[in-house]
Amino acid sequence: xxxxxxxxTGGRIRLARVTxxxxxxxxxxxxxxxxxxxxxxxxTRHPTPELLRAIASRLGTTAExxxxxxxxxxxxxxxxxxxVAEAAARWLRRxxxxxxxxxxxxxxxxxELAGGLEEHIGPGQSLSDSGKGxx
Numbered sequence: 805x806x807x808x809x810x811x812x813t814g815g816r817i818r819l820a821r822v823t824x825x826x827x828x829x830x831x832x833x834x835x836x837x838x839x840x841x842x843x844x845x846x847x848t849r850h851p852t853p854e855l856l857r858a859i860a861s862r863l864g865t866t867a868e869x870x871x872x873x874x875x876x877x878x879x880x881x882x883x884x885x886x887x888v889a890e891a892a893a894r895w896l897r898r899x900x901x902x903x904x905x906x907x908x909x910x911x912x913x914x915x916e917l918a919g920g921l922e923e924h925i926g927p928g929q930s931l932s933d934s935g936k937g938x939x
Contacts, residue, residue: 816870818845820863869903
């Protein structure tokens, strides 16, 4: 399959649409053409902020949940931790929403890649070594 993965806005839109059993025509109706939505999902077009909010509303989620995370390895530590906390809060509010879960996993991954885990348990240790894990 050629197209955008779930790490892109278009891929997230497609994942949310398919998860809910909606067709492109149902999501696009009154907003854009089916062809244009297909291009967004395929990653060759990016929706305007207004269109993204409308698509998100139709999919029962938020525009933020459809956008890849903004925090990265170069973000300050507090921004990375805030990303994780916000993603966790969204997931707790909507535990059955696959997009909120995906956002949480991505935020944790960015935080770990940036050394967040080592900041809390020490270099080279795992959660079980530190006594902070459950196992």
